[in-house]
Amino acid sequence: MPRYFTEDHEWVDVDGDTGTVGISDYAQGQLGDIVFVDLPEEGKELTKGDDAAVVESVKAASDVYSPVSGTVIEANGDLGDTPNLVNDDAEGDGWFFKLTLSDTSELDGLMDESAYEAFVAKL
Template identity: 60%
Template sequence: MSTLRYTEEHEWIRVDGDTATIGISPYAQEQLGDVVFVDLPQPGKKVEKGKEVAVVESVKAASEVYAPASGEVVAVNGDLSTEPAKVNSDPLGAGWFVKMKLANKAELDGLMDQAAYDAYVKGLH
């Protein structure tokens, strides 16, 4: 299985070849509460690292999802339009947001691995 990397904004990215899948961490979905709507980009959209790639709305708040790396959106998780709660029930699996073709894999170098992210989250409490 490919390795997850995390951002300080609680997005995760899983790279398979030159394609990356992006979602939000279990910590992020817990903070949001019950997800009620997800606004996803159109395939073909070019995104920059650190810029908004999607919006997730919960019973508590709306929150932007930022791209952990630059690239072009090649697929979106259409299931989230009818079942946004998948973000809560399976944030690292069926609750993914977008898949994109990476523009520059070197952008992944600054992201946290699981151990670093766990330590980061622990430090937030």
């Protein structure tokens, strides 16, 4: 399953026309201990770059932007009770939401894993 990254440190795994979105391990490390995650509701229409979620840590609150356009089909309900899943496994069990992609050509503007690693290395 291909994974793409944004310069704002969101990632999206693509499986057919479904994307699973979260924040990168780098981003959770910068935020520190995650204490709350506000996720989009099922059925919400998102355009690439829209504010999709909010993640709050002991350091700050930060917006999470949708890396692609689509309709939210599921939010990770586990984050309500255990937001620290984002710290423990940001690029796995700590995913934020899933959406049906409305324009797969938007993926062309995102970085693959090696490009993202090179991007983060320069920060």
